[in-house]
Ligand SMILES: NC(=O)c1ccc[n+]([C@@H]2O[C@H](COP(=O)([O-])OP(=O)(O)OC[C@H]3O[C@@H](n4cnc5c(N)ncnc54)[C@H](O)[C@@H]3O)[C@@H](O)[C@H]2O)c1
């Protein structure tokens with residue numbers, strides 16, 4: 395690539411906007427695509443996205459549009475940062491305008507309801523692009539901290555390591571340190587399941603269960619993520635890396651995490667409807683807990699914490715009852 399890399403970022407929410415800043419700071423030409431004209435207008439005229447990142451000044455090289463054709467014109471990377479459950483429909487509209495070499499990058503941390511597909515699988519399904527042109531970026535990356543240029547590391551995963559390296563260099567800045575990985579399955583699962591465990595830890599925090607409960611949920615959550623990953627062909631070491639442990643720790647300890655906050659509200663006694671009403675941004679685990687459980691059942695893997703979250707969030711099970719059930723499961727060795 396001789397010219398500065400060109401990136402089209404689809405999604406002007408908190409992570410799309412913050413990652414657009416990272417790409418611009420790394421020297422890319424960035425066009426954000428958003429559904430809402432007023433956000434594109436604010437980005438272009440005031441260099442801000444007041445709805446999602448109030449108080450943050452965007453680099454001058456970040457532009458925004460509502461026109462996908464304009465965003466994709468000459469793009470080396472099409473970065474996808476919309477809610478996981480809308481990706482398939484969105485991509486169907488954008489696919490005819492993709493360049494023949496454009497690399498598709500998923501920044502989403504969900505699993506599709508109904509198909510139980512990971513986001514890279516949805517991308518391959520809809521666009522018919524081969525897996526070596528589909529990458530994933532994940533890790534402990536709370537958007538607000540990154541928009542404030544506070545330091546973070548991340549993982550850039552692609553089956554084709556040279557593509558991962560190209561993307562790595564397109565988003566490497568003084569505050570954003572990406573590592574490459576070829577384990578796409580493990581990286582995506584780490585990101586999707588940590589949201590479910592983040593809900594569980596939030597519920598426990600809301601109930602006032604204490605830090606031992608938090609440590610236990612994080613560790614056993616990682617154990618069930620790893621079990622699922624092994625059944626799906628992931629490298630178990632991925633889960634002790636940034637996409638696994640790193641993201642779990644950030645999500646389960648931060649009030650900035652939407653999943654953690656959603657769980658905390660439920661644990662404090664809000665109803666599901668009340669919790670949804672006060673949640674302004676995407677908390678992927680709320681829907682993806684069901685598709686993760688679906689995946690677990692398809693692969694014959696036991697995921698008791700995920701099952702508990704589904705019980706509380708979607709079946710109206712009182713958190714105290716769910717806790718009693720989780721604690722009274724039959725005793726077993728740690729490593730099974
Ligand atoms: N925010 C973070 O800190 C963070 C970090 C890493 C990964 N992620 C992941 O990024 C993805 C997006 O999250 P976010 O935080 O940017 O969410 P967000 O709620 O801040 O923004 C979502 C964006 O998608 C748009 N959108 C909603 N429905 C749409 C539709 N039907 N079609 C097209 N666009 C639609 C919204 O208008 C908004 O611009 C999620 O999968 C999330 O897990 C978020």
Ligand SMILES: O=P(O)(O)OC[C@H](O)CO
Nearest residue numbers: 533534535536651652653
């Ligand atoms: O706000 P959350 O819970 O979606 O978490 C954001 C990021 O995924 C943290 O890495």
